[in-house]
Amino acid sequence: MFVLSIIKDTIAILPANFGVLPEQALISEINKKYANRVLHDVGMCICVFDLTEASEGKVRYGDGCLWYKVIFRMVVFRPFASEVILAKVKSSDEDGIRLSVGFFDDMYIPLSYLPQPSALDSNERAHFWLPDSEATTPHELLESITTDRMYIDQGEIVRVRVEADEFYDDEPGPPKASEGVAVKREVRRAPYSVICSIAEQGLGPIPWWKAAQVDEELMEEG
Amino acid sequence: MEVLNPRASFLSNYEVLSLLRELDNDYLSRAKTAVRIKKEEDGAGVTGKGGSDPAAVDISENLRTVEVEAIQYLSADYQPIAQQSEAGIKQLTRDLAPYSLTKAEKLQIVNLAPTEPVELYVVVEELEDRLGEQMDDILSAVRRSLNAPYASPGLSYSERSHPPAAGEAEVYREEEQGWGEEVYDANEVIFDDTGEGAGVEGDLDMDDE
Incomplete structure (x- = not known):
């Protein structure tokens, strides 16, 4: 789920930090700029792994900073497609389930990636799976006996497979004169989101597969 | 800003956790030192010298x-990391070498440490056709790797910032421990993409279509 990315950038060191070793000062500046941020088509940056290469610091006209050209390796959160990871259920709604791994929570399981047949119990605010059921419509499913339902509750740890990831760059461009100064509020999309699936044997809440594991498998295949 | 290689190599969760713990301890020990210096200055009546310590970066x-947040997630009790050790993981990667597993599959076995057949099913595609009887060997290799007691990497690091009043012998012992655990060979378990398994990533990407 973590990868190393090699990135090149020009970093300025403020005169106040000239007393620090250049290497330390650079790492601290890079972390300030990148840590906990999403890089488009790269992933979510965690922290600097190490510096690969750095030029001599140069002073430019206009400020007292030392500018370094640096090549460094960054630890990035970017699970690959088909990777299996553990995540916590953050919330459930009509569109599916939202997951979290603590430092990143734009992870979703859409309805189509839930084990079938399943439905949303609006009283519990949780989706449930009804194994070996003939029912297909949500209406029929909600009439089932509660004890047969296998709920995916909030806060539960689920094993999920990453199906896809999406990057959006929604930064607005400069305002056009013809449009005036009217501020339009658009729905903000997460810059990086991960689509996951639990519609497979072995995926879903961990207790499903720990207890009575053999029976489950037989039932599934039968 | 220019991205030279968005995915130079894979990192295992264990490596990321050790790196973050090191950073965390570094931060804590620095915070302690800052507090101590401030106390000393107050005690000596030095005031108005102003400015922050030139050797400290914010x-x-x-x-x-x-x-x-990442440390919290990685060291949560549902993660196998608590039972893993550097030596255990090294041994595990060696044990996994003879099986025809792809790089990505090996990485996930290290990260998730599957000990039940059903967990291995999820990670390895077409498990039965490809590995058949060898499945149990892999599971027992994983179990063996987990037995090693967990020595948290770099944990004693912050302990070294004891006041100098502490006994000489004690300081030495701590230093030894600190170094022992601090040695961190990044190249050992990195899943480098340029090795023999190169091209695995391409295969993975094809699955998307």
Whole structure:
């Protein structure tokens, strides 16, 4: 789920930090700029792994900073497609389930990636799976006996497979004169989101597969 | 800013956790030192010297946030990391070498440490056709790798910032421990993409279509 990315950038060191070793000062500046941020088509940056290469610091006209050209390796959160990871259920709604791994929570399981047949119990605010059921419509499913339902509750740890990831760059461009100064509020999309699936044997809440594991498998295949 | 290689190599969760713990301890020991220096200065009546310690860099808020949250996630009790050790993982990667597993599959076995057949099913595609009887060997290799007791990497690091009043012998012992655990060979378990398994990533990407 973590990868190393090699990135090149020009970093300025403020005169106040000239007393620090250049290497330390650079790492601290890079972390300030990148840590906990999403890089488009790269992933979510965690922290600097190490510096690969750095030029001599140069002073430019206009400020007292030392500018370094640096090549460094960054630890990035970017699970690959088909990777299996553990995540916590953050919330459930009509569109599916939202997951979290603590430092990143734009992870979703859409309805189509839930084990079938399943439905949303609006009283519990949780989706449930009804194994070996003939029912297909949500209406029929909600009439089932509660004890047969296998709920995916909030806060539960689920094993999920990453199906896809999406990057959006929604930064607005400069305002056009013809449009005036009217501020339009658009729905903000997460810059990086991960689509996951639990519609497979072995995926879903961990207790499903720990207890009575053999029976489950037989039932599934039968 | 220019991205030279968005995915130079894979990192295992264990490696990321050791790196973050190191950062965290570094931060804590620095915070302690800062407090101590301030106390000493107050005690000596030095005031108005002003300015921060020239040898200290400020730690940005965003780094602390992601660091603490990631450590929390990686060391949660549902993760196998608590039972893993550097030596255990090295041994595990060696044990997995003879099986025809792809790089990505090996990485996930290290990260998730599957000990039940059903967990291995999820990670390895077409498990039965490809490995058949060898499945149990892999599971027992994973189990063996987990037995090693967990020595948290770099944990004693912060302990070294004891006041100098502490006994000489004690300081020495701590230093030894600190170094022993601090040695961190990044190249050992890195899943480098340029090796023999090169091209695995391409296969993975094809699955998307």
